[in-house]
Amino acid sequence: MDEFDTYKPIYLQLADRIKLLIVSQELKAGEKLPSIRDMAIFYNVNPNTIQRTYSELEREDILVTKRGQGTFVTEQKEQLADLRGILKEEQILMFVQEMKEMGYNPDEIILGLQHYLKKGRGYE
Amino acid sequence: MDEFDTYKPIYLQLADRIKLLIVSQELKAGEKLPSIRDMAIFYNVNPNTIQRTYSELEREDILVTKRGQGTFVTEQKEQLADLRGILKEEQILMFVQEMKEMGYNPDEIILGLQHYLKKGRGYE
Amino acid sequence: MDEFDTYKPIYLQLADRIKLLIVSQELKAGEKLPSIRDMAIFYNVNPNTIQRTYSELEREDILVTKRGQGTFVTEQKEQLADLRGILKEEQILMFVQEMKEMGYNPDEIILGLQHYLKKGRGYE
Amino acid sequence: MDEFDTYKPIYLQLADRIKLLIVSQELKAGEKLPSIRDMAIFYNVNPNTIQRTYSELEREDILVTKRGQGTFVTEQKEQLADLRGILKEEQILMFVQEMKEMGYNPDEIILGLQHYLKKGRGYE
C-alpha cells in the first residue's frame, strides 16, 4: 500500500477507507483494528498519521479506544447502521450541489445519470 | 462578494464561477475578462488569488493571456462547446465511483437520487 | 465489575472506590484487603492495575503492605478519620479555584450550585 | 511562560486558557489570535502543539481559521455567549459528581461550600 491522492490529506483518505470497510461489513462492531504501529507499516506511513485517522474516527463515534488494549469498532450498532446512510447522503448532497451550480435541473441530473449507467460504464 | 466555502480553495471556486459564466454564455468566446486587479477588488480577494484562477483556466485551455492586452476567453469554440458536457461527465463519474465503492448498485443510486430530489431539498 | 470512565485512569478510579469503602466504614482500620490477584479477577482488570492502585494508596499512607502477609488498611486512625474531610476540602478547593478563574464571585458560585441541585439533576 | 501541569495535555491546558481569555473578554469576537509560530515561541512550545490547540477550539466552534490569514475568535456571538455558561455547568457537574460519590448529600455540599467561602479562603 503506497498510493494516495494529493487532493485530500492521507489521514482522511485512510478514515474513508476504514468507513468503507465498516459499511461493507469487512470490519464488524466491536472488532479490533490493527495497532497504530502495524497500520503505519502496512500503509507505509508515519504512526502519527494513523493516530490522526483513529482520533478522527473516534471523534465521529465510529471507533473507540481502550487504554493499553487497542482501538476497536464501536459496539453501538446504531452508529454503524447510520454510517452507510450518512455516507450516501453526503455523496448525493455534494453531487447535486455541483450539478445545480452548473445549471442542471433535477430531471436533467437523473437523465444524465441514467444515460451514464445504462452504458454500463463504471460497473464493468 | 465575500462568501466562499472553506472546503475548497478560493481560486478554484472562482475558476468554477468563470466556467459557469462561460457555459451560460454570459462570457462568450474571445471576450475579454476584467483585469486581475479589478477582479480582485470585485471579489474582495487578494490579486494573487485571481492570478492563480486565471493560470488554472489557462492550463485548461479555457482562457488565453495576450501580453499587454489582458486575459480572454479562448476563441477555440470546440473547447467551450464541450465544457458543459465535460464538467457534467466528470461529476457523474466521480459520484458513481464513490457510490460503487460503498456497495450501491445502479438502481439503488438512481433511487437514492430520486428520493433526494423529490423531497425538494437542494433546490429550494 | 467492568465499567470504568475513560477520563481517568482505572487504577485511580479503583483507589477512589477503596477510599469510599474506608470512609463508609465498610473497610475498617487494620482490615486486610483482598490479594492483588483476587482483586484483579473481581474487577476484571489486569493485576498490574491493582498493583498501581495499592501503591498509590500506600503513598498516601492509607494502606500498608506487610511482606508475605498482604495489604492492610492503616492502623493509624488519624489518617482515616480525616480522610472524608480531606477529600471534601480538596474537591471544594479545586472547584472554587476554577470558578474564580472564570470570574465568578462567591455568591454566584453558591447560587449556581443551588440552582443546579434544586433541579434535582445529579441526584436522581 | 513555561509551566504546565502534568495531569493534562499541554494543548488542552492552552485551550482552557484561551477559553478563559474569551470568557473574560480579553479576547473578543472576531479578534485575531497570534500566529501559531508566535504562540509557540511565547509559550515555549512546539508549533504542532499550538496547532492542536487551535484545531480543538475550531472543532468546538470557538475559533475559525481563514486560509493564509490567521486564526480568529468566531464572530458568532451566540457561541461565545454560551461559553461562560457551558464552562460553569461543566465545573459544577464534575464537582457534584465527585461529592456525590463521596457520599455527601446536596445540603451538605452547599453547607461545605458556604463554610469554605465564608472563611474568605480562595478569595483573598
Place this chain on the structure above:
DNA sequence: GTGGTCTAGACCACA
C-alpha cells in the same frame, strides 16, 4: 506570512 500535513523519533501512562 498564514495554517495544514507529514515524517522521524522520543517519552510517557496504561494494561
Place this chain on the structure above:
DNA sequence: GTGGTCTAGACCACG
C-alpha cells in the same frame, strides 16, 4: 504491548 503527547524540522497550499 497499547495509544497519547510532544519535539524537531520539513514541505505544501493559500493569500
